[in-house]
Amino acid sequence: MITLYQLEGCPYCEAVDEKLTSLNLEYETVWVDGLHSKRDEVKRRSGQRQVPLLVDDEYGVTMAESENIRSYLERTYA
Template sequence: MSDDPAITLYRLQACPYCERVVRKLHEYDLDYHSRFVEPMHSERNVVKRISGKRTVPAIVDENTGLTMSESANIVEYLTETYGGAATDGGTDLDDDTEDGGAA
């Protein structure tokens, strides 16, 4: 078994969108590896190769095989996948639909 984190975060120094993802990773106590990329957008070829875009943040999660960019999408993904609150907690708004409509 490897001690390397399964999540890689591609980011820039002092990027507020990247820091939003970092805060979420810390909130869920997830180990991750940061890869700081070129500040010049046109030179972010490593990010383009992994996500198809040159924007950061971008993550690769080897646990699930997912590659994703855009901070809002990443935060939502981390919450749904690792947050626990979004999993069958019994408080879903759709719970009333499971009774088949019986009164």
């Protein structure tokens, strides 16, 4: 299961979303609050509050930074 934590209107989140879609990957979206202080689930999963955050349970990967996520998805699923 792939989970993408993202924020509405975030261009970095949208770039990851587009990569997931272009690779025809099924994933769950978790929409987060705009306030960093309210992103407790993101912090619990990754130790920080930044989005986008990708969690790939199949490979045990949790990562932030849209460029890193897109590169990972390309290497792993393309």
